[in-house]
Amino acid sequence: MIKLENVHKSFGQNHVLRGVNLEVPKGTSLVIIGGSGTGKSVAIKSVLGLVIPDQGTITVDGTDVTKADRDAFLARFGMLFQGSALFDSLPVWQNVAFRLLRGSLAKPKDEARAIAIDKLRRVGLTADVADRLPAELSGGMQKRVGLARAIAADPEIIFFDEPTTGLDPIMAGVINDLIREIVTEMGATTMTITHDMSSVRTIADTVAMLHGGKIRWTGPVADMDSADDPYLQQFINGRADGPIEAVR
DSSP states (O other): EEEEEEEEEEEEEEEEEEEEEEEEOOOOOOEEEEESSSSHHHHHHTTTSSSSEEEEEEEEEEEETTSSSSHHTTTTEEEEEEEEETTSOOOOHHHTTTGGGSSSGGHHHHHHHHHHHHHHHHOOOOGGGGGSSSSGSSSHHHHHHHHHHHHHHOSSSEEESTTTTTHHHHHHHHHHHHHHHHHHHHHOOEEEOOOHHHHHHOOSEEEEEEEEEEEEEEEEEEGTTTTOOOOHHHHHHOOOOSSOOOOO
């Protein structure tokens, strides 16, 4: 479904991606791990066509992302943003139904509201939450609203950007389990970027380790702990010593 071939991207003298090769089969969940500033977000933005690679090609379902019709292309995606990124001036249901009220996916207001409430229920929130403002919700509830928004239009592809950031371990576990359930239920193709190894172990079918602008290791999540790649082992075990230099 998603394929990156020899993708390079620099910002001035900062060479972020240096020949990334990656494939995400349809209906599978890929999690990209790596330290801060290693290019994980740039990789996802490149797939969305928000960042144009300097070299290489990215295709989604066989179509070059730089040549796709933007509205039709982006309509295939859902996104859970880091920190939820809810619109604080809109009630919860309008946050969830944001794309259903605009553009090519626009639906009548009553229908969009009904879909939003249904998706809120799917993530464990009751209908009375729909008319609250985001500021009235806890961090965990806001993350659920963000997840409801990501799945509101039943997308084929969903991206999760640090889905458990700012959550306590128990709520992080709840969100991880919920993401896995929904992804499996929908049969969606997903890409997740995270530092949280509990998220990796719950969400991933396949793991890719990004460091120095290149994929250092990729394979099934079940093979991650026994892999002999030193970059991967240092990262997943949180070791200060290893090929990844820690800023001291």
